[in-house]
Amino acid sequence: MAAFEAYDIPAIVDLLAADVVWEMPPFPGWYSGAQQVGTLIGTWCPAERAGDIRMVPTSANGQPVLAQYIRSADGALRAFQLQQLSITDAGVAHVTVHFTPELFGRFGLPNVLEA
Template sequence: LVPLPGSVRERELVGRFIAAVEQGDTPGLIALLTDDAWLTMPPQPGEYRGGEAIARFIARERGDRRGANLRLVSTRANGQPAFGCYLPDPHAPIVRAYAMMVLTLREDRVSAVTWFGERSLFAYFGLPQTLPE
């Protein structure tokens, strides 16, 4: 079963996902993913299958190789939880739009992550290109 949009169950799961990503909690992130979870990046052909592979991808995008943390701003896409992902600007006290992420939920876990690397999508969700740090 999928948690109802906006329900307490959904909000709690989304909150745990945000915390795990922003804090770089790889074990916590893996625990939130179903065993058969997958991550796709349309229109790219690549995909990641399984919690560990997805967690490694998100950790890398989170900024482990850049020395910066990924900041998530909640929105919705097609009724599903989604996020604008922002990275800090190294030269100014702001964060810049980086990518969009959409979750597919199953029961109390995340079964799919769809990653869009196109910053122009932010406008469709009313998200700014920059935010104060």
């Protein structure tokens, strides 16, 4: 969580297993390997700097889930995505990202966080 909130791509990559798989249904692309996932985040994540992301931990189906909020143009931190993680001794081995902010309420999370 701290690595995302600091928008520290190298630190995020260090937490990933070398053969991590990152998927984002319904998008058909999968990303495999820590470096490829780091490039994905650095290229496509709408954050630009530390403080643009806030992560809130929760869980689903016995697995950890990180609720990600992104700072919008008006400065508010708005619900953006849910990241379901599979963690092994090698690091984060699989991430399934759900771009469904409407599900935040089912986890008891607000749509907007205090800045």
